[in-house]
Amino acid sequence: MIWPFTRDSRVAPKQTLVGEHVAASSAADALLAVAATLPDPFLVLDSEGIVILANRHAREALDTDPAGEHISATIRAPVILDAVVQVVATGEAVRTDYERRSPLDRRFEAFIAPIARPGQDESPRGTPAVLILLRDLTRQQQLERMRVDFVAHASHELRTPLASLLGFIETLQGPARNDDRVREKFLGLMQAQAERMRRLINDLLSLSRIGMNAHDRPSTLVDLAIIAEQVCEMMAGIARENDVAIETSLPIEMPVQGDHDELVQVIQNLIENAVKYASSGRRIVVSGLVRQGVLNGIELSIKDFGPGIAPEHLPRLTERFYRVNVQESRSRGGTGLGLAIVKHILNRHRGRLTISSEIGEGSTFTVKLPTPRAPPAPQ
Ligand SMILES: Nc1ncnc2c1ncn2[C@@H]1O[C@H](COP(=O)(O)OP(=O)(O)O)[C@@H](O)[C@H]1O
Numbered sequence: 001m002i003w004p005f006t007r008d009s010r011v012a013p014k015q016t017l018v019g020e021h022v023a024a025s026s027a028a029d030a031l032l033a034v035a036a037t038l039p040d041p042f043l044v045l046d047s048e049g050i051v052i053l054a055n056r057h058a059r060e061a062l063d064t065d066p067a068g069e070h071i072s073a074t075i076r077a078p079v080i081l082d083a084v085v086q087v088v089a090t091g092e093a094v095r096t097d098y099e100r101r102s103p104l105d106r107r108f109e110a111f112i113a114p115i116a117r118p119g120q121d122e123s124p125r126g127t128p129a130v131l132i133l134l135r136d137l138t139r140q141q142q143l144e145r146m147r148v149d150f151v152a153h154a155s156h157e158l159r160t161p162l163a164s165l166l167g168f169i170e171t172l173q174g175p176a177r178n179d180d181r182v183r184e185k186f187l188g189l190m191q192a193q194a195e196r197m198r199r200l201i202n203d204l205l206s207l208s209r210i211g212m213n214a215h216d217r218p219s220t221l222v223d224l225a226i227i228a229e230q231v232c233e234m235m236a237g238i239a240r241e242n243d244v245a246i247e248t249s250l251p252i253e254m255p256v257q258g259d260h261d262e263l264v265q266v267i268q269n270l271i272e273n274a275v276k277y278a279s280s281g282r283r284i285v286v287s288g289l290v291r292q293g294v295l296n297g298i299e300l301s302i303k304d305f306g307p308g309i310a311p312e313h314l315p316r317l318t319e320r321f322y323r324v325n326v327q328e329s330r331s332r333g334g335t336g337l338g339l340a341i342v343k344h345i346l347n348r349h350r351g352r353l354t355i356s357s358e359i360g361e362g363s364t365f366t367v368k369l370p371t372p373r374a375p376p377a378p379q
């Protein structure tokens with residue numbers, strides 16, 4: 001069978017599987033139902049290249065309803081048209097990449113295959129002959145790019161302290177070999193760099209561990225009020241060193257479904273940030289709220305009275321490695337991963353983080369978690 005690949009064949013078919021002339025056969029109904037269910041763009045052509053079926057995803061991806069049109073009017077890419085001709089000529093399926101520039105840049109993998117019709121060498125006009133299945137690779141590519149960027153960023157962050165460690169080692173082996181004073185000083189600096197690397201690796205490992213469990217919501221019942229009290233006690237030392245007072249105003253009980261250690265990490269990160277970046281406010285208020293009714297859930301806020309954060313930074317703070325001031329963060333032992341870890345932990349808990357801030361007034365970081373599915377078991 002030769003594909004009649006001319007513009008003349010752009011005549012509207014007598015019947016399409018979509019529209020009012022739907023063939024009443026149960027096979028056609030089944031095909032329509034399958035096409036509608038498929039998560040990807042799906043087209044069926046007849047032996048003359050007329051689109052006789054296009055599901056919703058195909059109409060969206062192609063930005064038009066191609067039913068009744070010749071395929072060359074909808075997809076102008078030669079890779080697809082050549083592949084369709086080849087499929088018809090050889091009866092063999094073909095896979096190819098397909099890029100579409102408008103309305104948006106999108107990349108697809110196209111699977112084009114002949115539709116077998118037992119007992120028939122040729123499909124009559126208007127009956128299914130070729131299927132085109134497109135798989136959208138755009139999101140996958142974006143994720144891949146994010147992953148590559150992340151690895152590049154993480155490597156760069158690790159390389160900086162490593163380079164200075166190597167520099168110190170070289171100096172200690174060479175010019176400062178016999179200088180006790182310089183050696184003492186350098187060992188202190190080297191320790192600080194090594195600790196920075198350790199913090200980074202710990203944070204990277206935390207992120208990857210949380211990422212691995214991202215889809216399973218913790219099921220154990222914990223009390224966020226108790227966890228918050230414990231973290232405040234843990235942070236008392238560093239708060240004192242920074243001349244910051246931690247005040248608490250927590251309900252008696254804040255039951256949530258959660259992973260104890262991860263929730264400790266969330267509150268610790270937020271209090272540590274408030275102590276590090278907002279010590280000028282001299283105090284931090286950790287308060288809790290149990291909401292009943294439609295808005296039910298639990299809220300824990302960490303409020304500081306520091307310099308505040310400019311609005312343009314707020315939506316980006318939970319991005320990995322995003323810092324308002326990289327030097328300030330580094331000098332305070334930051335990695336830029338704290339709030340990314342907080343966000344990922346809260347996602348896993350079906351919760352979220354909201355940030356409000358006013359320059360010169362301070363910032364409030366609020367953790368919202370849903371109420372547990374089952375009421376807490378009596379003790
Ligand atoms: N309470 C706060 N007040 C002012 N700035 C803050 C506060 N909390 C976080 N930030 C800003 O958000 C950035 C990202 O925080 P985070 O992800 O914890 O990274 P890190 O603390 O390691 O730098 C910080 O570098 C800082 O610029």
Ligand SMILES: [Mg+2]
Nearest residue numbers: 273334338339
């Ligand atoms: Mg932090």
